[in-house]
Amino acid sequence: MPDDPGIIRNTLTRVLTDSAQRPDVIISTGGVSVGEEDHLRAVLAEHGELDFWRLAIKPGKPFTYGRIDDIPFFGLPGNPSAVLVCYLMLVLPALRRSCGADAVLPTAMPLPVDFTIKKPAKRQEYLRVRCVYESGQLILKKHPNQSSGMLSSAVWADGLAVVPVGRTVSEGETLSFFSFPDLLG
Numbered sequence: 001m002p003d004d005p006g007i008i009r010n011t012l013t014r015v016l017t018d019s020a021q022r023p024d025v026i027i028s029t030g031g032v033s034v035g036e037e038d039h040l041r042a043v044l045a046e047h048g049e050l051d052f053w054r055l056a057i058k059p060g061k062p063f064t065y066g067r068i069d070d071i072p073f074f075g076l077p078g079n080p081s082a083v084l085v086c087y088l089m090l091v092l093p094a095l096r097r098s099c100g101a102d103a104v105l106p107t108a109m110p111l112p113v114d115f116t117i118k119k120p121a122k123r124q125e126y127l128r129v130r131c132v133y134e135s136g137q138l139i140l141k142k143h144p145n146q147s148s149g150m151l152s153s154a155v156w157a158d159g160l161a162v163v164p165v166g167r168t169v170s171e172g173e174t175l176s177f178f179s180f181p182d183l184l185g
Contacts, residue, residue, distance in 0.1 A: 008043045016069045025098075026071055027091060030078030040075055044068060056165060058123040059148030060086040072098075079148035085126045085160065088183045106183060108176035113140045113161065117169040124165050128157035131177065140177055159183070 001007055015021050028040060044050055048068035053075075055063050059082035064075030074091045076083045093104035111131065129140040140161050143153035159179035163169060 005043055008040055009047065012043065012047065012068060016071070023071060025095065026068060026073045027076065027087075028074070029076045029083050040064075044073060044075065048073060055090075056123040057085070057089075058121065058125045059146075060090075060126075061123065063090060065090075077148070080151035081128065081146075081154055082148040084151070084154050088160070088178075088180075089126065092183070106178060106185070108162070108178055110174040111138055111140050111161075111177045112172050112174050113142070113169060114171055115140075115142045115169070116171055117163060117167075120166045120168050121163060122165065125163040127161045127163060127175075128153040129159060129161040129177065130156060131158045131179070140175065 001011055012026075015023065015026075030040070044064065044066050048066050050064065050066040052066075053064045054061055057063070059079060060077055061082075062075075062077045063082075063086045064073070066073045066075075072094070074086075074094070076086050076091070089105070096104040113129075114134075127146060128143045130143070131138055132141055133139075142161070143150075143156050145153055147153075157180070159177055159182070161175040161177050163175060169175065
């Protein structure tokens with residue numbers, strides 16, 4: 001949809017009032033941040049319940065969750081890597097839980113890293129990493145470009161390494177690793 005609040009409202013109204021199209025869940029991408037043309041969050045706040053907005057995660061800070069006409073609404077950010085992280089770590093586990101699953105995320109593997117992070121972050125960070133066998137052990141290598149707009153880093157990567165809030169990382173330390181096949185399995 002275009003970034004037009006009227007079109008967004010009309011589309012939501014049409015989908016919600018047509019019993020043949022009425023969804024069980026609504027998942028969108030983009031339009032939930034603070035940009036001049038980000039209208040989706042405001043429309044949600046007007047026509048539904050906004051349970052939370054802006055999480056302390058990177059990438060994915062503008063993630064939005066709420067309900068429209070009692071239908072769960074997941075508003076993913078617009079940047080591709082942020083969409084990937086938010087979908088895998090937030091939306092997919094919530095959908096699994098709503099279907100009755102007890103285990104909604106796979107067990108993370110603690111693996112050593114071959115990189116450093118000197119500045120502690122204010123948000124939990126999900127790094128796109130590759131798991132390689134080197135010197136007789138598995139080790140995580142970080143893609144050099146972790147920009148939320150860089151989707152090729154996810155194509156290169158095997159999964160996500162989690163850097164908790166406030167943590168620095170030295171080479172050889174371990175981080176929790178979630179492989180893409182395990183997250184999607």
